[in-house]
Amino acid sequence: MFQRDYIMRMIAQAAEAAGTILGLRRRQEQEQALRFIDDWLEQHLRLRLDLADRLSADDLAQLHTTAGVPDAGAIIAVARLLREAAAVADAGGDEELAYRRRLKALELNLRVSAEKPDDAALDPDEEAEALLAELAAWELPPSLTLGLAHWCERRGRYAEAENWLYEWLESEGADRKTAVAFYKRLLKLPDERLAGGGLPREEAEAGLAALDAEESGTDKEG
Known part of the structure:
Protein backbone atom coordinates (compact mmCIF):
# COMPACT_ATOMS: atom_id res chain seq x y z
CA MET A 1 0.00 0.00 0.00
CA PHE A 2 2.83 2.40 0.91
CA GLN A 3 4.57 1.74 -2.42
CA ARG A 4 1.38 2.35 -4.39
CA ASP A 5 0.70 5.59 -2.48
CA TYR A 6 4.24 6.76 -3.23
CA ILE A 7 3.86 5.99 -6.94
CA MET A 8 0.49 7.72 -7.17
CA ARG A 9 1.83 10.77 -5.33
CA MET A 10 4.91 11.02 -7.56
CA ILE A 11 2.79 10.79 -10.71
CA ALA A 12 0.33 13.37 -9.39
CA GLN A 13 3.18 15.75 -8.60
CA ALA A 14 4.61 15.27 -12.10
CA ALA A 15 1.20 15.97 -13.65
CA GLU A 16 0.90 19.14 -11.57
CA ALA A 17 4.41 20.17 -12.63
CA ALA A 18 3.48 19.62 -16.28
CA GLY A 19 0.56 22.01 -15.84
CA THR A 20 2.86 24.66 -14.39
CA ILE A 21 5.33 24.20 -17.26
CA LEU A 22 2.54 24.47 -19.82
CA GLY A 23 1.51 27.79 -18.29
CA LEU A 24 5.06 29.10 -18.51
CA ARG A 25 5.36 27.98 -22.13
CA ARG A 26 2.08 29.64 -23.07
CA ARG A 27 3.42 32.89 -21.64
CA GLN A 28 6.56 32.39 -23.75
CA GLU A 29 8.66 32.04 -20.61
CA GLN A 30 10.80 29.24 -22.03
CA GLU A 31 13.88 29.83 -19.87
CA GLN A 32 11.75 29.83 -16.74
CA ALA A 33 10.14 26.60 -17.91
CA LEU A 34 13.55 24.95 -18.31
CA ARG A 35 14.65 26.13 -14.88
CA PHE A 36 11.44 24.79 -13.37
CA ILE A 37 12.00 21.39 -15.03
CA ASP A 38 15.60 21.26 -13.83
CA ASP A 39 14.68 22.28 -10.28
CA TRP A 40 11.77 19.83 -10.13
CA LEU A 41 13.89 16.91 -11.30
CA GLU A 42 16.60 17.74 -8.79
CA GLN A 43 14.18 18.23 -5.89
CA HIS A 44 12.04 15.13 -6.49
CA LEU A 45 14.41 12.70 -8.21
CA ARG A 46 17.94 13.99 -7.55
CA LEU A 47 18.36 14.31 -11.32
CA ARG A 48 19.36 17.26 -13.50
CA LEU A 49 17.98 17.90 -16.96
CA ASP A 50 21.43 17.97 -18.56
CA LEU A 51 22.12 14.53 -17.08
CA ALA A 52 18.75 13.24 -18.28
CA ASP A 53 19.70 14.49 -21.74
CA ARG A 54 23.04 12.66 -21.65
CA LEU A 55 21.78 9.35 -20.28
CA SER A 56 20.04 6.78 -22.46
CA ALA A 57 16.49 5.68 -21.67
CA ASP A 58 17.95 2.41 -20.42
CA ASP A 59 20.32 4.26 -18.09
CA LEU A 60 17.49 6.43 -16.77
CA ALA A 61 15.32 3.39 -16.14
CA GLN A 62 18.16 1.62 -14.34
CA LEU A 63 18.76 4.72 -12.25
CA HIS A 64 15.21 4.33 -10.95
CA THR A 65 15.24 0.56 -10.47
CA THR A 66 15.91 -1.12 -7.13
CA ALA A 67 16.54 -4.86 -6.75
CA GLY A 68 15.24 -5.38 -10.27
CA VAL A 69 11.96 -3.55 -9.59
CA PRO A 70 11.41 -0.37 -11.64
CA ASP A 71 10.09 2.69 -9.81
CA ALA A 72 7.14 3.29 -12.13
CA GLY A 73 6.26 6.61 -10.51
CA ALA A 74 9.74 8.05 -10.99
CA ILE A 75 10.06 6.73 -14.55
CA ILE A 76 6.67 8.12 -15.58
CA ALA A 77 7.61 11.44 -13.97
CA VAL A 78 10.95 11.65 -15.80
CA ALA A 79 9.23 10.82 -19.08
CA ARG A 80 6.61 13.55 -18.59
CA LEU A 81 9.19 16.19 -17.71
CA LEU A 82 11.30 15.18 -20.72
CA ARG A 83 8.23 15.59 -22.92
CA GLU A 84 7.76 19.10 -21.55
CA ALA A 85 11.45 19.84 -22.08
CA ALA A 86 11.03 18.68 -25.69
CA ALA A 87 8.27 21.23 -26.20
CA VAL A 88 10.58 23.95 -24.85
CA ALA A 89 13.30 22.82 -27.26
CA ASP A 90 10.80 22.96 -30.12
CA ALA A 91 9.85 26.51 -29.18
CA GLY A 92 13.54 27.44 -29.28
CA GLY A 93 13.96 25.94 -32.74
CA ASP A 94 16.07 22.96 -31.64
CA GLU A 95 14.09 20.21 -33.33
CA GLU A 96 16.86 17.62 -32.97
CA LEU A 97 16.98 18.02 -29.18
CA ALA A 98 13.19 17.90 -29.03
CA TYR A 99 13.26 14.68 -31.07
CA ARG A 100 15.81 13.04 -28.76
CA ARG A 101 13.86 14.00 -25.66
CA ARG A 102 10.60 12.66 -27.08
CA LEU A 103 12.24 9.39 -28.12
CA LYS A 104 13.59 8.95 -24.61
CA ALA A 105 10.23 9.80 -23.04
CA LEU A 106 8.46 7.36 -25.35
CA GLU A 107 10.83 4.51 -24.51
CA LEU A 108 10.46 5.17 -20.77
CA ASN A 109 6.67 5.10 -21.01
CA LEU A 110 6.76 1.84 -22.95
CA ARG A 111 8.97 0.31 -20.25
CA VAL A 112 6.46 0.92 -17.46
CA SER A 113 3.26 0.41 -19.45
CA ALA A 114 2.69 -3.02 -17.90
CA GLU A 115 3.30 -1.72 -14.35
CA LYS A 116 1.09 1.36 -14.52
CA PRO A 117 -1.18 1.90 -11.49
CA ASP A 118 -4.90 2.34 -12.07
CA ASP A 119 -6.35 5.84 -11.85
CA ALA A 120 -2.96 7.56 -11.89
CA ALA A 121 -2.83 11.20 -12.95
CA LEU A 122 -0.60 10.23 -15.89
CA ASP A 123 -1.15 7.09 -17.95
CA PRO A 124 2.03 5.87 -19.71
CA ASP A 125 -0.06 4.40 -22.53
CA GLU A 126 -1.77 7.74 -23.15
CA GLU A 127 1.58 9.49 -22.88
CA ALA A 128 3.03 7.08 -25.45
CA GLU A 129 0.13 7.77 -27.83
CA ALA A 130 0.69 11.52 -27.52
CA LEU A 131 4.43 11.16 -28.08
CA LEU A 132 3.87 9.01 -31.16
CA ALA A 133 1.69 11.77 -32.58
CA GLU A 134 4.39 14.34 -31.83
CA LEU A 135 7.00 12.10 -33.50
CA ALA A 136 4.84 11.29 -36.54
CA ALA A 137 7.09 13.17 -38.97
CA TRP A 138 10.27 11.50 -37.69
Missing part, protein backbone atom coordinates in the same frame (compact mmCIF):
# COMPACT_ATOMS: atom_id res chain seq x y z
CA GLU A 139 11.82 8.11 -38.31
CA LEU A 140 12.02 5.94 -35.21
CA PRO A 141 15.07 3.77 -34.41
CA PRO A 142 14.74 -0.02 -34.83
CA SER A 143 15.06 -0.71 -31.11
CA LEU A 144 12.00 1.43 -30.51
CA THR A 145 9.92 -0.01 -33.35
CA LEU A 146 10.33 -3.48 -31.84
CA GLY A 147 9.29 -2.11 -28.45
CA LEU A 148 6.23 -0.55 -30.06
CA ALA A 149 5.35 -3.90 -31.65
CA HIS A 150 5.42 -5.58 -28.24
CA TRP A 151 3.46 -2.71 -26.69
CA CYS A 152 0.71 -2.89 -29.33
CA GLU A 153 0.56 -6.67 -28.97
CA ARG A 154 0.06 -6.38 -25.19
CA ARG A 155 -2.77 -3.94 -25.79
CA GLY A 156 -4.49 -6.22 -28.30
CA ARG A 157 -3.75 -3.99 -31.29
CA TYR A 158 -2.40 -6.77 -33.46
CA ALA A 159 -2.51 -5.06 -36.86
CA GLU A 160 -0.49 -2.14 -35.50
CA ALA A 161 1.90 -4.56 -33.83
CA GLU A 162 2.43 -6.28 -37.18
CA ASN A 163 3.15 -2.94 -38.87
CA TRP A 164 5.77 -2.01 -36.29
CA LEU A 165 7.25 -5.51 -36.48
CA TYR A 166 7.69 -5.29 -40.25
CA GLU A 167 9.27 -1.87 -39.91
CA TRP A 168 11.72 -3.41 -37.44
CA LEU A 169 12.38 -6.35 -39.81
CA GLU A 170 13.70 -3.91 -42.40
CA SER A 171 16.53 -2.92 -40.07
CA GLU A 172 19.97 -4.45 -40.11
CA GLY A 173 20.39 -7.39 -37.77
CA ALA A 174 16.66 -8.00 -37.26
CA ASP A 175 15.95 -11.63 -36.40
CA ARG A 176 13.05 -13.23 -38.28
CA LYS A 177 12.62 -15.70 -35.43
CA THR A 178 11.14 -12.84 -33.42
CA ALA A 179 8.51 -12.28 -36.11
CA VAL A 180 7.76 -16.01 -36.36
CA ALA A 181 7.27 -16.16 -32.59
CA PHE A 182 4.91 -13.17 -32.83
CA TYR A 183 2.63 -14.91 -35.33
CA LYS A 184 2.72 -18.18 -33.40
CA ARG A 185 1.60 -16.36 -30.24
CA LEU A 186 -1.24 -14.72 -32.11
CA LEU A 187 -2.41 -17.94 -33.72
CA LYS A 188 -3.02 -19.40 -30.26
CA LEU A 189 -5.65 -16.71 -29.63
CA PRO A 190 -9.39 -17.04 -30.36
CA ASP A 191 -10.61 -15.76 -33.71
CA GLU A 192 -12.66 -12.99 -32.12
CA ARG A 193 -9.64 -11.55 -30.32
CA LEU A 194 -7.58 -11.55 -33.50
CA ALA A 195 -10.37 -9.89 -35.47
CA GLY A 196 -10.89 -7.36 -32.69
CA GLY A 197 -7.20 -6.49 -32.89
CA GLY A 198 -7.46 -5.83 -36.62
CA LEU A 199 -5.59 -8.96 -37.72
CA PRO A 200 -7.94 -11.82 -38.66
CA ARG A 201 -6.59 -15.35 -38.44
CA GLU A 202 -6.20 -15.66 -42.23
CA GLU A 203 -3.94 -12.61 -42.29
CA ALA A 204 -1.86 -13.87 -39.38
CA GLU A 205 -1.50 -17.25 -41.11
CA ALA A 206 -0.52 -15.49 -44.34
CA GLY A 207 2.10 -13.44 -42.48
CA LEU A 208 3.63 -16.56 -40.96
CA ALA A 209 3.56 -18.36 -44.32
CA ALA A 210 5.33 -15.43 -45.99
CA LEU A 211 8.10 -15.56 -43.40
CA ASP A 212 8.44 -19.33 -43.82
CA ALA A 213 8.64 -18.95 -47.61
CA GLU A 214 11.24 -16.22 -47.30
CA GLU A 215 13.28 -18.38 -44.93
CA SER A 216 13.07 -21.34 -47.33
CA GLY A 217 14.23 -19.15 -50.19
CA THR A 218 17.18 -17.95 -48.15
CA ASP A 219 18.13 -21.54 -47.27
CA LYS A 220 18.08 -22.55 -50.96
CA GLU A 221 20.27 -19.62 -51.91
CA GLY A 222 22.70 -20.67 -49.20
Whole structure:
Protein backbone atom coordinates (compact mmCIF):
# COMPACT_ATOMS: atom_id res chain seq x y z
CA MET A 1 0.00 0.00 0.00
CA PHE A 2 2.83 2.40 0.91
CA GLN A 3 4.57 1.74 -2.42
CA ARG A 4 1.38 2.35 -4.39
CA ASP A 5 0.70 5.59 -2.48
CA TYR A 6 4.24 6.76 -3.23
CA ILE A 7 3.86 5.99 -6.94
CA MET A 8 0.49 7.72 -7.17
CA ARG A 9 1.83 10.77 -5.33
CA MET A 10 4.91 11.02 -7.56
CA ILE A 11 2.79 10.79 -10.71
CA ALA A 12 0.33 13.37 -9.39
CA GLN A 13 3.18 15.75 -8.60
CA ALA A 14 4.61 15.27 -12.10
CA ALA A 15 1.20 15.97 -13.65
CA GLU A 16 0.90 19.14 -11.57
CA ALA A 17 4.41 20.17 -12.63
CA ALA A 18 3.48 19.62 -16.28
CA GLY A 19 0.56 22.01 -15.84
CA THR A 20 2.86 24.66 -14.39
CA ILE A 21 5.33 24.20 -17.26
CA LEU A 22 2.54 24.47 -19.82
CA GLY A 23 1.51 27.79 -18.29
CA LEU A 24 5.06 29.10 -18.51
CA ARG A 25 5.36 27.98 -22.13
CA ARG A 26 2.08 29.64 -23.07
CA ARG A 27 3.42 32.89 -21.64
CA GLN A 28 6.56 32.39 -23.75
CA GLU A 29 8.66 32.04 -20.61
CA GLN A 30 10.80 29.24 -22.03
CA GLU A 31 13.88 29.83 -19.87
CA GLN A 32 11.75 29.83 -16.74
CA ALA A 33 10.14 26.60 -17.91
CA LEU A 34 13.55 24.95 -18.31
CA ARG A 35 14.65 26.13 -14.88
CA PHE A 36 11.44 24.79 -13.37
CA ILE A 37 12.00 21.39 -15.03
CA ASP A 38 15.60 21.26 -13.83
CA ASP A 39 14.68 22.28 -10.28
CA TRP A 40 11.77 19.83 -10.13
CA LEU A 41 13.89 16.91 -11.30
CA GLU A 42 16.60 17.74 -8.79
CA GLN A 43 14.18 18.23 -5.89
CA HIS A 44 12.04 15.13 -6.49
CA LEU A 45 14.41 12.70 -8.21
CA ARG A 46 17.94 13.99 -7.55
CA LEU A 47 18.36 14.31 -11.32
CA ARG A 48 19.36 17.26 -13.50
CA LEU A 49 17.98 17.90 -16.96
CA ASP A 50 21.43 17.97 -18.56
CA LEU A 51 22.12 14.53 -17.08
CA ALA A 52 18.75 13.24 -18.28
CA ASP A 53 19.70 14.49 -21.74
CA ARG A 54 23.04 12.66 -21.65
CA LEU A 55 21.78 9.35 -20.28
CA SER A 56 20.04 6.78 -22.46
CA ALA A 57 16.49 5.68 -21.67
CA ASP A 58 17.95 2.41 -20.42
CA ASP A 59 20.32 4.26 -18.09
CA LEU A 60 17.49 6.43 -16.77
CA ALA A 61 15.32 3.39 -16.14
CA GLN A 62 18.16 1.62 -14.34
CA LEU A 63 18.76 4.72 -12.25
CA HIS A 64 15.21 4.33 -10.95
CA THR A 65 15.24 0.56 -10.47
CA THR A 66 15.91 -1.12 -7.13
CA ALA A 67 16.54 -4.86 -6.75
CA GLY A 68 15.24 -5.38 -10.27
CA VAL A 69 11.96 -3.55 -9.59
CA PRO A 70 11.41 -0.37 -11.64
CA ASP A 71 10.09 2.69 -9.81
CA ALA A 72 7.14 3.29 -12.13
CA GLY A 73 6.26 6.61 -10.51
CA ALA A 74 9.74 8.05 -10.99
CA ILE A 75 10.06 6.73 -14.55
CA ILE A 76 6.67 8.12 -15.58
CA ALA A 77 7.61 11.44 -13.97
CA VAL A 78 10.95 11.65 -15.80
CA ALA A 79 9.23 10.82 -19.08
CA ARG A 80 6.61 13.55 -18.59
CA LEU A 81 9.19 16.19 -17.71
CA LEU A 82 11.30 15.18 -20.72
CA ARG A 83 8.23 15.59 -22.92
CA GLU A 84 7.76 19.10 -21.55
CA ALA A 85 11.45 19.84 -22.08
CA ALA A 86 11.03 18.68 -25.69
CA ALA A 87 8.27 21.23 -26.20
CA VAL A 88 10.58 23.95 -24.85
CA ALA A 89 13.30 22.82 -27.26
CA ASP A 90 10.80 22.96 -30.12
CA ALA A 91 9.85 26.51 -29.18
CA GLY A 92 13.54 27.44 -29.28
CA GLY A 93 13.96 25.94 -32.74
CA ASP A 94 16.07 22.96 -31.64
CA GLU A 95 14.09 20.21 -33.33
CA GLU A 96 16.86 17.62 -32.97
CA LEU A 97 16.98 18.02 -29.18
CA ALA A 98 13.19 17.90 -29.03
CA TYR A 99 13.26 14.68 -31.07
CA ARG A 100 15.81 13.04 -28.76
CA ARG A 101 13.86 14.00 -25.66
CA ARG A 102 10.60 12.66 -27.08
CA LEU A 103 12.24 9.39 -28.12
CA LYS A 104 13.59 8.95 -24.61
CA ALA A 105 10.23 9.80 -23.04
CA LEU A 106 8.46 7.36 -25.35
CA GLU A 107 10.83 4.51 -24.51
CA LEU A 108 10.46 5.17 -20.77
CA ASN A 109 6.67 5.10 -21.01
CA LEU A 110 6.76 1.84 -22.95
CA ARG A 111 8.97 0.31 -20.25
CA VAL A 112 6.46 0.92 -17.46
CA SER A 113 3.26 0.41 -19.45
CA ALA A 114 2.69 -3.02 -17.90
CA GLU A 115 3.30 -1.72 -14.35
CA LYS A 116 1.09 1.36 -14.52
CA PRO A 117 -1.18 1.90 -11.49
CA ASP A 118 -4.90 2.34 -12.07
CA ASP A 119 -6.35 5.84 -11.85
CA ALA A 120 -2.96 7.56 -11.89
CA ALA A 121 -2.83 11.20 -12.95
CA LEU A 122 -0.60 10.23 -15.89
CA ASP A 123 -1.15 7.09 -17.95
CA PRO A 124 2.03 5.87 -19.71
CA ASP A 125 -0.06 4.40 -22.53
CA GLU A 126 -1.77 7.74 -23.15
CA GLU A 127 1.58 9.49 -22.88
CA ALA A 128 3.03 7.08 -25.45
CA GLU A 129 0.13 7.77 -27.83
CA ALA A 130 0.69 11.52 -27.52
CA LEU A 131 4.43 11.16 -28.08
CA LEU A 132 3.87 9.01 -31.16
CA ALA A 133 1.69 11.77 -32.58
CA GLU A 134 4.39 14.34 -31.83
CA LEU A 135 7.00 12.10 -33.50
CA ALA A 136 4.84 11.29 -36.54
CA ALA A 137 7.09 13.17 -38.97
CA TRP A 138 10.27 11.50 -37.69
CA GLU A 139 11.82 8.11 -38.31
CA LEU A 140 12.02 5.94 -35.21
CA PRO A 141 15.07 3.77 -34.41
CA PRO A 142 14.74 -0.02 -34.83
CA SER A 143 15.06 -0.71 -31.11
CA LEU A 144 12.00 1.43 -30.51
CA THR A 145 9.92 -0.01 -33.35
CA LEU A 146 10.33 -3.48 -31.84
CA GLY A 147 9.29 -2.11 -28.45
CA LEU A 148 6.23 -0.55 -30.06
CA ALA A 149 5.35 -3.90 -31.65
CA HIS A 150 5.42 -5.58 -28.24
CA TRP A 151 3.46 -2.71 -26.69
CA CYS A 152 0.71 -2.89 -29.33
CA GLU A 153 0.56 -6.67 -28.97
CA ARG A 154 0.06 -6.38 -25.19
CA ARG A 155 -2.77 -3.94 -25.79
CA GLY A 156 -4.49 -6.22 -28.30
CA ARG A 157 -3.75 -3.99 -31.29
CA TYR A 158 -2.40 -6.77 -33.46
CA ALA A 159 -2.51 -5.06 -36.86
CA GLU A 160 -0.49 -2.14 -35.50
CA ALA A 161 1.90 -4.56 -33.83
CA GLU A 162 2.43 -6.28 -37.18
CA ASN A 163 3.15 -2.94 -38.87
CA TRP A 164 5.77 -2.01 -36.29
CA LEU A 165 7.25 -5.51 -36.48
CA TYR A 166 7.69 -5.29 -40.25
CA GLU A 167 9.27 -1.87 -39.91
CA TRP A 168 11.72 -3.41 -37.44
CA LEU A 169 12.38 -6.35 -39.81
CA GLU A 170 13.70 -3.91 -42.40
CA SER A 171 16.53 -2.92 -40.07
CA GLU A 172 19.97 -4.45 -40.11
CA GLY A 173 20.39 -7.39 -37.77
CA ALA A 174 16.66 -8.00 -37.26
CA ASP A 175 15.95 -11.63 -36.40
CA ARG A 176 13.05 -13.23 -38.28
CA LYS A 177 12.62 -15.70 -35.43
CA THR A 178 11.14 -12.84 -33.42
CA ALA A 179 8.51 -12.28 -36.11
CA VAL A 180 7.76 -16.01 -36.36
CA ALA A 181 7.27 -16.16 -32.59
CA PHE A 182 4.91 -13.17 -32.83
CA TYR A 183 2.63 -14.91 -35.33
CA LYS A 184 2.72 -18.18 -33.40
CA ARG A 185 1.60 -16.36 -30.24
CA LEU A 186 -1.24 -14.72 -32.11
CA LEU A 187 -2.41 -17.94 -33.72
CA LYS A 188 -3.02 -19.40 -30.26
CA LEU A 189 -5.65 -16.71 -29.63
CA PRO A 190 -9.39 -17.04 -30.36
CA ASP A 191 -10.61 -15.76 -33.71
CA GLU A 192 -12.66 -12.99 -32.12
CA ARG A 193 -9.64 -11.55 -30.32
CA LEU A 194 -7.58 -11.55 -33.50
CA ALA A 195 -10.37 -9.89 -35.47
CA GLY A 196 -10.89 -7.36 -32.69
CA GLY A 197 -7.20 -6.49 -32.89
CA GLY A 198 -7.46 -5.83 -36.62
CA LEU A 199 -5.59 -8.96 -37.72
CA PRO A 200 -7.94 -11.82 -38.66
CA ARG A 201 -6.59 -15.35 -38.44
CA GLU A 202 -6.20 -15.66 -42.23
CA GLU A 203 -3.94 -12.61 -42.29
CA ALA A 204 -1.86 -13.87 -39.38
CA GLU A 205 -1.50 -17.25 -41.11
CA ALA A 206 -0.52 -15.49 -44.34
CA GLY A 207 2.10 -13.44 -42.48
CA LEU A 208 3.63 -16.56 -40.96
CA ALA A 209 3.56 -18.36 -44.32
CA ALA A 210 5.33 -15.43 -45.99
CA LEU A 211 8.10 -15.56 -43.40
CA ASP A 212 8.44 -19.33 -43.82
CA ALA A 213 8.64 -18.95 -47.61
CA GLU A 214 11.24 -16.22 -47.30
CA GLU A 215 13.28 -18.38 -44.93
CA SER A 216 13.07 -21.34 -47.33
CA GLY A 217 14.23 -19.15 -50.19
CA THR A 218 17.18 -17.95 -48.15
CA ASP A 219 18.13 -21.54 -47.27
CA LYS A 220 18.08 -22.55 -50.96
CA GLU A 221 20.27 -19.62 -51.91
CA GLY A 222 22.70 -20.67 -49.20
